[in-house]
Amino acid sequence: MGLFQAVTGAIGGTLTDQWLDFFGVPDGLPSTAALFPAVRKGENAGRGSNDGASDNVISNGSKIIVPEGYGLVLLQDGAFTGFAAEPGGYVWNSEEPASQSIFAGDGVYESVIRQSWERFKFGGRPGSQQTAVFVSLKELPNNRFGTQSEIYWDDAFLNTQVGAITRGTYTLRITDPLTFIRNFVPAAVIEGKAIFDFTDIDNPAGEQLFNEVVGSLAPAFSMYTNDPAKGNRISRLQQDSVGFAQSLSAAVEDNYKWRTDRGLEIVKTAIISIEYDENTRELLKNVQRADALSGSRGNSNLQASVAAGIESAGENAGPGGLIGMGMAAGGMGLGGLQQPTQQAPAAPAPAAAPAAPAAEPAAEDPVAVLRRAKEMLDAGLITQEDYDAAKAKALGL
Template sequence: MGFIQAFKGAVGGMLADQWKDFLTVPNGLPQTAALFPAVPQGTNAGRGSNTRGSENVITNGSKILVPQGYGLISVVDGRATGLITEAGGYEFNDSSPDSRSVFAGDDLLASTIGTSWERFKYGGRPTSQQLAFYVSLKEIPDNRFGTQSEIYWDDAYLNAQVGAVTRGSYTLRIIDPLLFVHNFVPASFISANAPVFDFSDPDNAAGNQMFQEVVGSLAQAFSRYTNDPDKGNRISRIQGDSVGFAQSLSAAVEENYRWSSDRGLAIVKTAIVSIEYDQRTRELLADVQKADALSGARSQSFLNQATARGVQAAGETGGGAGLAMFGAGAGAAGGLVNPVQPWAPPGQQGAPQQQGAPAQGEQAQAAPAREDPVAKLAQYKQMLDQGLISEEDYEAAKKAALGL
């Protein structure tokens, strides 16, 4: 009892010859339309032209076209009596033993669709007159979200609480049309002369409710993403990972509001337009970025640069004494310059022995190596840049290193 499949897939030109009048999807729908009445097309108004949109009543012998990307739901008194998700042409017959009520099997639909049909199906034989509605099975775009004030979440990368104002959009898919119609769509959208159920319509209370629920789940979604080791724990990756963040947002929405299990809805992709961090978070990000830049092999590069600048400064400001002091320190540290050797006559190895100096072959106690002041200053400067010491601490350490 229900619909008999006349053909599958695209209609082509055969419709003009075999079907003079039929029901199909109305023209001019917004991309965010999710559920809407079927409208008649055919010879009465010219092929491809819509006639009275409220005439979505189907009876015995009614022919109906289901385009690719849409599903058809027949409704009586607010209850589903038939569901078609396979593209093709169908004829309604309430008594034919060859007819079927459910044409499912689309991979994009939830596996619960059969269960939800058993739960909601019309008891007994369907009546001779029913209402026909189309439901979108495509990704429904441009569902927007945004926060007016900061939301806060614990961030593993920064190891602190983060605050930000954010805005963006997501694409949505109806994965179980029966759950969606029965559990979420208001009755006014599945009755005679029903309007289009449009998620972006500001007068649609159901769409506004979803907006609030997404905003209420954003903090949890950000926390899920930045605390997931598989995502790299990086805030900067969210804006470029439309699918990954969508999974975090969908999981947060499901946990809080059960979109998938109770409403047959799922978030597919996201597009974050902007994330504006609060002042404290921006400062923390800057400090962490500096610490990252000075970690590992890059730390040695920074130290070498600082030492080179020290050589130049010692030569420019301290003359020979400055370079001598630097040379002594550099020699103690493994040395960037060779220590200055006293002059000796040709053929004589080493410097002449001074009076009172230990004789050759005697073990002399070596003087402790002096720390390199330039390297120490570079370390102090690195600690200052990372916020580990204050400006006063740095000045005091600099005077001590230079012996001032």
């Protein structure tokens, strides 16, 4: 009993021209449809029709076309009687005991489908009336998630709790069609009377999945940002659609057993927006500043500032001009101590006395100047060229 595999591979016009009566995928099917009934193609290239047949009846000798990306499930009174995941043409014959009832192919579905078939297959001999439904084996797009208020999780990199409002979309895949139908699909769809679409706002199953994904976002964010392999950076979430999808899929599996009990998994995500709370935004700003001042670029900026301070001090001071010179960013001397720059008020000179000649500034000990410059060179605050220039000036060369 079951399906005969008549033709495998891609289906073209030649196959449909040869067969008078056959079933296939409905026209105008939305890309988000997960499960839908097989429809009778009443007219076959003008060669004849069978419009008078009963609905939801698959009689002996019926031909069914399974296109790429879909699986075919046959049911009798809610029990599985046949499954095909390979594209091609199939003939149904309920009277032939030697025909195969499952065609899983050599792809990703082979092992899981065969395992499911052994658990779910119909034990007795089916009647001639069958229900045929198609199940999508593709990624199902446009499944949405979003939060109205902040969700919080512990972040290892920031070493504190962070919070955010987020929204985005994910793609879904049916990994085990038989488990999916058995445990999650309403009876009206199984009976071939409706289309099952996760994105349909009137589909309570889709709404349930939405709520479960939202409930899994905080553990998924925590799982991703606390993974050393991801660099412990929440800023990478929006650029890693597959990596975050793996964390989200693992979170919903831990919480709600999607793969185990429903035959579903999340494949990819697209985070449209993340709005962090005020404390998290301030933490991220501090991290950004620290990143800008770290590494070789930060050292280059600091050295450039020191060099500019040395050059300015050398231009504006006399002999020994390195004494008390300020660094560009902090007003620090070569010895690392801040030099006060207070100026005492000048005393009024006697009216009749001639002006005294200005005293020559005391020259700093060249050895002390060079010692300070050497300390700065060893600390990486100035370059070798800066040190050589300071040495030449101190020694009057």
